[in-house]
Amino acid sequence: MTNLVLNNIGFKYPDGTLALENLSLEIPQGQRVAIVGQNGAGKTTAVKLMNGLLKPTTGEVIVGEWNTTSKTTAQLSRKVGYVFQNPDDQIFHNEVIKEVRFGPKNMGFDPERIEEMTQWALELCGISQYAEENPYNLPYSMRKFVTIASVIAMDSDVIILDEPTAGQDKIGLEILGNLLKTLESMGKTVITITHDMEFVTDHFKRIIVMANRRIVADDQAIAIFYQEEILKESMLKPPAVAQMAALLNIPHAVLSKKELIEYIKSHHQSVEKV
Template sequence: MTHLVLNNVSFQYPDGTQALENVSLEIPQGQRIALVGQNGAGKTTAVKLMNGLLKPTTGEVIVGEWNTTSKTTAQLSRKVGYVFQNPDDQIFHNEVIKEVRFGPKNMGFDLERVEEMTQWALELCGISQYAEENPYNLPYSMRKFVTVASVIAMDSDIIILDEPTAGQDKIGLEILGNLLETLESLGKTVITITHDMEFVTTHFKRIIVMANRRIIADDQAMTIFYQDDILTESMLKPPAVAQMAALLNIPHAVLSKKELIAYIKSHYQPLSSE
């Protein structure tokens, strides 16, 4: 089982920009976590430290039994798979299937497992029909799924998705939701950066909020989206359902459409047709 631990981690870029300050975090294997906050909060820096793309200026990042400072990014990719925010920064093959196949092949899987993981990842991401296409002939939303599939096929214990909801329509969000549930059922840890608060409340039990280069909250949605101080500091807007509940002066936390509709039906009488 691969635990992920950040112990009092800070990071400063070579130009002197301080990106993280004294961040401590523990993530057991198998959790599904949303990492939220405004641009510049430190989210992407934090996840790049998790897979070794960056090394901490101070503190330590532990992945399983490994300290990331003593391992290369290639070594860490066996434990931590990272999907970039921009798919065009990651895709370099001229066929979707070659792109997805590259990861497991490079990991040294035997040919049978390479094909098994490749086909499974394509199907899970809903892009099997595009296997022979050039990724750059696909729309942005589908290119994002190409990169997700290429990382999933590597069978890493920890998978980081940086803004996977960007540019997705309803069908794409449904595929992502099903994908998250499948990975969790397989014991994978999935850390997802997203600005889509509706997606967060629907698909994540644990939410980590970052602001001003540090973690300011680590809790469930019911707590986070009803704490004004957290929302103010992080500049996050609660999901639309919570905003509607506030307008209706509902005296308890509401985050699901089903619960909101039930409350309205029980407390408001329909207008008479007479």
């Protein structure tokens, strides 16, 4: 089991910038978690501590049975895979299939498993048809899927996705949603940083809100997006459905499009009867 535990973490960058302080968090294996908050809240710093790209200034990060301070990033990548926000910071091969194949090959998988994981990741990310293409000939949204495929092909227990919805259209968002469900069904932990609140409410039961270098809320969407104090401190806007529900003066919390439509239909029918 690869549970993630951050115990009283603090992190300060070499220039003296304090990015995190007194942050504690536990994520059991198999959970699907969204981390949200404005830029500078400490989200990316927190997840980079989980895979060893950064080491805590104070406190400890435990990945499974490992303390990250005693392991290299390469060792930790066997347990925690991290997809960068900008795909151009991650891609370095001139063919998509080479990029995706590199991870499992570097992990020492046997040739049959390398091919199996590569093809599976390409298909899951909807980019099989681009296998022989140069990644830099693909649009930004597809390059994002190339980097996602290259990480999930390594079969790590924990997958971290940094802003995966950036630049995605409706089809891309559907692929991401299916990908999250598939990984969860395999017992993978999926941690996603995103500014897309609609994507959060559609796909995540547990939401961690960060502001001012700490966690200000850790709960379900319905308990977060209707709390003015949390939204104000984290400078988050509720998803469009919740904003519409507020404009319509719906007397209860609404986060799904289906529930909003049903309320409008029933209210319209009631008005017609009158």
